[in-house]
Amino acid sequence: MDRITALDRTVTAPVVPDGLDTPAVIVDLDRVDANIERMQALLDGRGVALRPHAKTHKSPFFADRQLAAGAVGITVAVLGEAEVMADAGIEDIFVAYPLWAVGAKARRLVDLAGRSRLAVGADSVEGAEQLGRAAAQGAARFDVLIEVDPGEGRTGTDASRVVDVARAVTDAGLTLRGVFTHGGHAYRGPERVAGAADDEGTTLGAALHALNDAGFDLPVVSAGSTPTVAAASAAPITEERPGTYVFGDRQQVNLGGSDPGTLALAVAATVVSTAVAGGCVLDAGAKAIAKDKPDWLAGHGVVPQLPGAIIRSVYDHHAVLELPEDLPRPRVGDVVAVVPNHVCPVVNLTDELVLTRAGETVERLPVAARGRNS
């Protein structure tokens, strides 16, 4: 894949406010509001709970809006994000990750459990036993969900061993709340999405069946990822954990997870050089738009105001833009909005988001959990 896609050509970007020092990450709040409402309505319609993944925005500012719209709680990837959310008064947090709870991590886990309704992931007997030791040392209460692998091949046990992990959880004195998956293999290409969503339902069904047969009765069956939510939430799923939908990105548009007119985040960049023949270089490099590039997508981002343009390569502080031959060449000093491939690392790279409505800056929001990745 070395070309811009037909869907890329339909993407629109938030408007860049005048006078911005670049690179800067801009967020269109009107689009965010609409994205939050749309996902909530979709899952309300299915009778499935929404527990958004906060690793996309890393900000209580957006988590509060998701909760106000009807989310049952939030999901995070690491204790550092959970701590920031708890500090901001968010009470219901699921760390969707197989934590190894020793040392400082065990102490942080116990502290968090004392001030929020907390659940964490486990995918092994050893991990569950270690969670039990951490809880016992701190006399802490938290729930556990067992991760099962829907065929992504990353983390998660399978249905044949899920009962062993469940017994380890309850033997450790912890409450087993449910099972969860992440259908990350949806990100291998648009043609994989529906299959990955089906895999999640099938895997969760098999795990639930094995656990029910062993006498476990679990209230929560939780699936993940924005593209698989868009594709399906079949029974026995009771909860979905999409994250990216709040802003959307180029990858989501091409996976069917976001509509092309709903993208709420872009990186404002300035053309700093046209010195190399045919070249056009922006000041938003890998430290601004990240290097995420799936095999099935060309380049590192698109620029909707330059139709057909694609970011061919990124360096730490440079992005080289490839332009169609028939497009007027941008001039040094022009400011453009780059739609990145993947929005989660972009938010993690910036210290602040420039919040906008109708192309005007309304607030500069520090990314509260930026750098909180342990």
Next chain:
Amino acid sequence: MDRITALDRTVTAPVVPDGLDTPAVIVDLDRVDANIERMQALLDGRGVALRPHAKTHKSPFFADRQLAAGAVGITVAVLGEAEVMADAGIEDIFVAYPLWAVGAKARRLVDLAGRSRLAVGADSVEGAEQLGRAAAQGAARFDVLIEVDPGEGRTGTDASRVVDVARAVTDAGLTLRGVFTHGGHAYRGPERVAGAADDEGTTLGAALHALNDAGFDLPVVSAGSTPTVAAASAAPITEERPGTYVFGDRQQVNLGGSDPGTLALAVAATVVSTAVAGGCVLDAGAKAIAKDKPDWLAGHGVVPQLPGAIIRSVYDHHAVLELPEDLPRPRVGDVVAVVPNHVCPVVNLTDELVLTRAGETVERLPVAARGRNS
């Protein structure tokens, strides 16, 4: 390229201190000291000035050590890094980037010029004219170096236009200090390094010849990048701007820029899952070790204590480790040191570095210019 290289197998990593909460970025200060001394001695021996690029460490802590060892000043990529360095008392700073100096950037440039010996890059007549307008508005004094393209195809003018840019610089009332290149095409593979170093010398020579013929007499001829410095610093080069050498990384080892036993930075990570058959997952994902992966290098990093192991894929918070069949399988809870492909984005992603000597933590250093990417 889908295999670990012979050079990868010779890499040694800093020792991870006991009891570290992971992921964490560790830096072996003894190795840093040796790397700084070695590069200074190499360039002293050639009679070439060293102006290290601070985008690698983003920290006055390390810049001060480089200056104490004999560096003539420092290089940065953006004004944000320059501001942090100037705040810490560093006086001689070169922003090796074609700045477009309008609005907030112009005001920041003028402020910096008032409190440091500053030089900035330009590669176009328009850019030089705009620098002149910014300087005039603030009655500021700074020097300019013209960037020339050694065949990397990113930024930089060519010898045919360098005189036009030089005239624009001096017509704008600014001092033209010299010319510079970045031989970034060295990063396209080990076989490109010597050629890229030659290209830098040739390009700079041609630019200098054109400028001398036009009556310009320039004191500084500056080349960049750790692998091209290792390969050569031929006349007319008077100054080198390597950055990565201070820590080194897997890419530098394979490019000949660092010796395998000198790498000073690693990411400490914990094995969090072995649930998927044959799999082993670490808690240091793309938000810790970044996604940098040149085409000519397999995977996203290596783990020297697990010989032959390679990080096959990274997600935001997971790294999937591929192990040779004959290697004992790590257990959940094991802590390992990951040697990343490219060290610059790793430092930019973390809030702090764990400084060590002989495997013991001596200090936790906040990354002073982290997030300062504009």
